[in-house]
Amino acid sequence: MHTDASNFSSVPVLDYALLSSAAGRNTFIIQLRHALINVGFLYLKNHSVRHEIVDKLMNYYIPKLFDLPQEAKDKIKMPNSEHFLGYSRLGTELTKGQVDQREQFDFGTKHKCRWQKGDPDYYRLWGPSQWPDEELIPGFRETMEMYLEEVEQLGYKFSSLLAEALGLGPKGLEHFYDTQDMMQHRGKIVKYPVITGGNDQGVGPHYDAGFLTLLLQASPHRGLQVQNLSGEWIDAPPIPGTFVINIGKAFEFVTRGVARATSHRVLSPKGDTPRYSVPFFQNISLTIKLVDEVLDFPPEILQLRDKRGTVGATDSVNFTEFDREPSGHVNLIGRVKSHPDTAVTHYPELFNNIFPNGHSGGASAY
Ligand SMILES: O=C(O)CCC(=O)C(=O)O
Numbered sequence: 001m002h003t004d005a006s007n008f009s010s011v012p013v014l015d016y017a018l019l020s021s022a023a024g025r026n027t028f029i030i031q032l033r034h035a036l037i038n039v040g041f042l043y044l045k046n047h048s049v050r051h052e053i054v055d056k057l058m059n060y061y062i063p064k065l066f067d068l069p070q071e072a073k074d075k076i077k078m079p080n081s082e083h084f085l086g087y088s089r090l091g092t093e094l095t096k097g098q099v100d101q102r103e104q105f106d107f108g109t110k111h112k113c114r115w116q117k118g119d120p121d122y123y124r125l126w127g128p129s130q131w132p133d134e135e136l137i138p139g140f141r142e143t144m145e146m147y148l149e150e151v152e153q154l155g156y157k158f159s160s161l162l163a164e165a166l167g168l169g170p171k172g173l174e175h176f177y178d179t180q181d182m183m184q185h186r187g188k189i190v191k192y193p194v195i196t197g198g199n200d201q202g203v204g205p206h207y208d209a210g211f212l213t214l215l216l217q218a219s220p221h222r223g224l225q226v227q228n229l230s231g232e233w234i235d236a237p238p239i240p241g242t243f244v245i246n247i248g249k250a251f252e253f254v255t256r257g258v259a260r261a262t263s264h265r266v267l268s269p270k271g272d273t274p275r276y277s278v279p280f281f282q283n284i285s286l287t288i289k290l291v292d293e294v295l296d297f298p299p300e301i302l303q304l305r306d307k308r309g310t311v312g313a314t315d316s317v318n319f320t321e322f323d324r325e326p327s328g329h330v331n332l333i334g335r336v337k338s339h340p341d342t343a344v345t346h347y348p349e350l351f352n353n354i355f356p357n358g359h360s361g362g363a364s365a366y
């Protein structure tokens, strides 16, 4: 089990501005190492994404997006898209058998599709986004595309810092990515409505599946909670001007547990206004097989992992199948499980393998 010294009662706040001096950089890397090994979550302040873009999204576009007429939202519904990009209505996801109370739009970063006839199905996983009609929400697409581009660039810089913090050198994780034009990452704009009584599960306890998540809490509501090493739920309230960054299961797997994927959940907002958030999932190459990757950690990093100890069972749903399969296939399985209504149309064979008796009701968040 874990040691008490490595447990946490709050999520650390790291200052990106420290990177501008050599001494500051050293401090940042040490703090990042601690956050990765013991917490799996951190806030990043003074980051590189332009404040004007974040502000425009938070204070103008996001509420407007959800206020579009239902038919305008349904016009870009996810089942239209073999790339699992588009709009999902409230109540279409389940986590731990309970409905997640959230409504969402998935948008991808710009991407050059590699799929050709005869290629594996998972090459089709990435492709163009569906956007709402420009005249209904003028300028939204341009702003969101700028946002995705800037968060993507931050994601790449951050993954170089992760590599450094784990003693792998700044280029130590570069080979997990294809060239940038071939990569696609996914941003999601989420609304958690106010729930009166009953099920207040915004999203149930889960791990993120991928490498790295950069989350913008886009309204002042509390609700995000993170599970510490002894299983207590710790609040991660919004801090203006920050991203919450966390590690997913793929990264935990490839670091053989040196870095932690941490269980988290969102409770529905109290009061009379909805909570909004924008998680961004930084992907890795579709073709890489994580099981083949052996990272060479220096002994002092391995000692820190051993000092932390292993993490006991959490409340989270567990998955996944990183063994043997290329990352794109693992990713596709996750998308099929969380959006069976989309999968049944575009990936019927895989759908039948995963749901041999057909599918009834909601899916599991992934
Ligand atoms: O909305 C949030 O604050 C977190 C959402 C989340 O954990 C997810 O979508 O994976």
Ligand SMILES: [Fe+2]
Pocket: 206, 207, 208, 264
């Ligand atoms: Fe998550």
